[in-house]
Amino acid sequence: MAAATIKEINNQYSYEDNKAGGSKDSSLVSCGQCTGYNELQYIYDEKLKPFIDQSKFTKQDAITALEKTCKELDNPRDRDEFYKKLSTKLGVTIKK
Numbered sequence: 001m002a003a004a005t006i007k008e009i010n011n012q013y014s015y016e017d018n019k020a021g022g023s024k025d026s027s028l029v030s031c032g033q034c035t036g037y038n039e040l041q042y043i044y045d046e047k048l049k050p051f052i053d054q055s056k057f058t059k060q061d062a063i064t065a066l067e068k069t070c071k072e073l074d075n076p077r078d079r080d081e082f083y084k085k086l087s088t089k090l091g092v093t094i095k096k
Contacts, residue, residue, distance in 0.1 A: 003063055003064070004060070004063065005063065006038065006041050006063065006066070009031060009066055010031070010038065012031070012067075012070075013030075013070070027080075028076045028078065029043070029077040029082040030077070031075075043066065044063075047094050048062040051090070057091070065090050069082055069085045072085060079096065080096070083095070083096060
């Protein structure tokens with residue numbers, strides 16, 4: 001474990017989206033990267049970075065929590081469950 005970057009987390013997973021924009025995409029979280037879209041980077045930028053900017057936790061805390069949450073949930077990872085676990089690990093409420 002102990003990834004230092006989101007890319008290091010992505011590299012732990014093989015992912016190919018055969019149905020990009022599929023009807024279930026919005027309810028699932030991918031820990032791998034496919035065709036230029038990086039969901040973990042999106043979660044970091046949009047959901048976690050504001051908390052980092054407020055000093056609620058560090059960048060490394062966020063990366064470690066993302067990595068652990070990816071490992072703890074079976075694929076396909078439900079978005080609600082993913083955000084719930086991530087919220088618990090970081091001690092904040094992450095909204096969809």
